[in-house]
Structure formats: C-alpha cells, structure tokens
Amino acid sequence: MAIWNLGSINIDHIYRLDHLPDAGETISAQEVTQGLGGKGANQSVATARAGAQTCHLGAMGTGDQWVIDRLAASGICTGNILRLDRTATGHAIILLDAQGENSIIIHPGANRMLTKAALQSCFDRIKPQDSLLIQNETNCQVEAAKAAKRVGARVIYSAAPFEIGPLRAIMPHADILAMNAGEAAQLFAEIPGDLPVEGLLITLGGEGAEYRDLRTGQTYRQPAFPVRAVDTTGAGDTFAGYFAAALDRGDTIPDALRLAAGAAALQVTRYGASDAIPMLEEVVGFLAKQA
Numbered sequence: 001m002a003i004w005n006l007g008s009i010n011i012d013h014i015y016r017l018d019h020l021p022d023a024g025e026t027i028s029a030q031e032v033t034q035g036l037g038g039k040g041a042n043q044s045v046a047t048a049r050a051g052a053q054t055c056h057l058g059a060m061g062t063g064d065q066w067v068i069d070r071l072a073a074s075g076i077c078t079g080n081i082l083r084l085d086r087t088a089t090g091h092a093i094i095l096l097d098a099q100g101e102n103s104i105i106i107h108p109g110a111n112r113m114l115t116k117a118a119l120q121s122c123f124d125r126i127k128p129q130d131s132l133l134i135q136n137e138t139n140c141q142v143e144a145a146k147a148a149k150r151v152g153a154r155v156i157y158s159a160a161p162f163e164i165g166p167l168r169a170i171m172p173h174a175d176i177l178a179m180n181a182g183e184a185a186q187l188f189a190e191i192p193g194d195l196p197v198e199g200l201l202i203t204l205g206g207e208g209a210e211y212r213d214l215r216t217g218q219t220y221r222q223p224a225f226p227v228r229a230v231d232t233t234g235a236g237d238t239f240a241g242y243f244a245a246a247l248d249r250g251d252t253i254p255d256a257l258r259l260a261a262g263a264a265a266l267q268v269t270r271y272g273a274s275d276a277i278p279m280l281e282e283v284v285g286f287l288a289k290q291a
C-alpha cells in the first residue's frame with residue numbers, strides 16, 4: 001500500500017506579530033522565519049511521519065534543494081517532483097498573531113505548472129490498494145483522481161482553499177472530501193443536496209473533528225485534545241495526512257480520527273507547518289497519556 005500525494009510545495013515565510021494588520025495598517029514583525037509548507041508538502045510529511053509509504057507528486061523551481069532534502073528526511077519519495085526552469089517554487093507569506101491565528105498569502109509558482117504528460121508515468125503506477133491525496137493548490141487534480149479511481153484506489157480530496165469549480169470537477173472521482181468548518185459551510189451552501197462521495201471529514205479547530213459516512217448516514221465525532229495551541233498553520237493537513245495514513249494501514253474510522261486528533265494536537269503546540277508535524281511514536285505516546 002502506498003500513498004501518492006499530488007500536492008503543493010511551498011516555502012513559508014512566517015512573520016510573528018502582536019496582531020494581524022488591518023487594511024492600511026503597517027506593523028513590525030517580532031520575528032521572521034522560513035519553513036517548509038504548502039498543503040501538499042504538509043500532508044506528505046504527515047503521512048510519512050505516520051508511517052505510510054509516501055510518494056510526493058509536484059513541482060518546484062530548480063533551486064531550493066533544502067526543500068527536497070527536508071521532504072526526503074521525513075521518508076518521502078521525492079524522485080517524481082518536477083524541477084522547472086525559470087519558475088519560482090511556490091511560497092506563502094504567513095502572518096501569525098500572538099493567539100496563534102493566521103492570515104496567509106500564497107504565490108503558487110511551480111505548483112500550478114504540472115502537466116498530465118509529465119505525471120502520466122506516475123499515474124500508471126497507482127495500484128488498487130493505494131491512496132491518492134489531492135488538494136486545491138496544484139493543477140492536474142482531475143486527471144490524477146480519474147487515474148486513481150480507474151484502478152480502484154482511494155481518493156481523498158482536501159477541498160482547500162475552497163473553489164467550487166474544481167470541487168464540482170473532482171468530486172465525481174473522489175471517495176472522501178476533507179475540509180475545515182468554513183470550507184464545509186461553503187460546500188453545503190453551494191451543494192445543499194446529496195454529495196457523490198463516500199464520506200466527509202470535517203475538522204472543527206479546537207472543537208475537534210467529525211467524519212460523516214454518507215453511505216450509512218453515521219457520523220463519528222472526535223473531540224480535540226486539550227493543549228496550548230501556539231500556531232495552527234498546517235493543523236488541518238496534519239489531521240488529513242494522519243487520517244489517510246491510518247486508513248491506509250486498515251484502521252477503523254474512530255481509530256483514524258483519534259490518531260489524527262492526537263497528531264494535530266501536538267502539531268498546534270509547535271511553531272511551523274510541516275516542521276511541526278509529530279512522528280508516529282510521539283503521537284502514540286501522547287495518546288497513551290490521554291483519558
């Protein structure tokens with residue numbers, strides 16, 4: 001079993017501030033740091049650190065080798081990441097306030113310059129027992145989802161950042177939609193009726209998460225673990241990645257939700273996105289101490 005993740009790779013520039021600026025306001029940052037982020041990279045780091053064999057599909061510029069090195073250090077197969085000439089690696093400006101809330105600007109760069117021709121040989125290697133993760137920060141998601149679905153692999157689509165066009169195009173080829181509460185509200189406003197997927201994973205920040213099995217009508221709820229959150233950037237990706245890895249190894253939905261909530265709880269206690277994602281051993285240790 002392997003997890004293929006067609007996903008964005010971003011370099012995060014993180015500015016720590018007292019408060020997020022209002023329109024027209026200029027403020028000084030207390031600190032600026034650089035880290036590995038992007039919904040795709042975050043989810044690959046999460047699945048790999050959760051113990052799943054993970055192959056990342058994506059694109060970057062020709063520099064920034066440290067990004068590849070850091071993905072590989074998490075155990076991710078990076079051999080299928082395209083390196084594009086005269087194209088910037090995707091990057092994000094992340095403003096982070098003292099309460100851990102954030103505002104984010106993304107420049108997609110290479111993330112949106114993928115082609116089906118370049119990815120086809122990877123699509124051809126997806127096996128029925130594999131999973132494919134996709135999000136909304138690259139292109140070629142429909143092609144990837146069709147290829148995975150054709151062989152019967154599980155397709156998990158994080159509909160984030162929310163865009164109704166891609167959602168409508170991808171949903172017929174997806175098994176599970178993953179989103180946060182705001183994205184779920186937009187989804188239900190746009191599509192009030194039945195959804196053509198097997199399940200919905202909805203993360204609810206400090207309230208926890210739920211999984212709605214649309215085949216049986218059952219909803220599984222998982223409260224968040226009480227921790228002191230300092231930075232929630234990448235919490236949803238940590239949750240989605242751990243959840244996917246747990247399903248990949250055959251966990252039940254309640255077990256997958258608990259593991260993912262433990263991973264996300266630890267992740268929000270640390271600064272950064274990918275760099276803050278815990279290893280499986282840490283999550284297991286953390287969960288053992290919870291009631």
Ligand code: ATP
Pocket residue numbers: 179180181202203204205206207208209223224225226227229232233234235236237239260261264265268
């Ligand atoms: P982001 O966009 O900031 O990366 P998100 O909006 O996609 O995150 P959230 O729903 O905010 O995702 O959080 C994902 C998961 O992280 C939650 O379901 C929960 O398990 C965990 N989490 C988030 N905030 C907290 C918190 N304050 N305490 C404990 N766990 C948290």
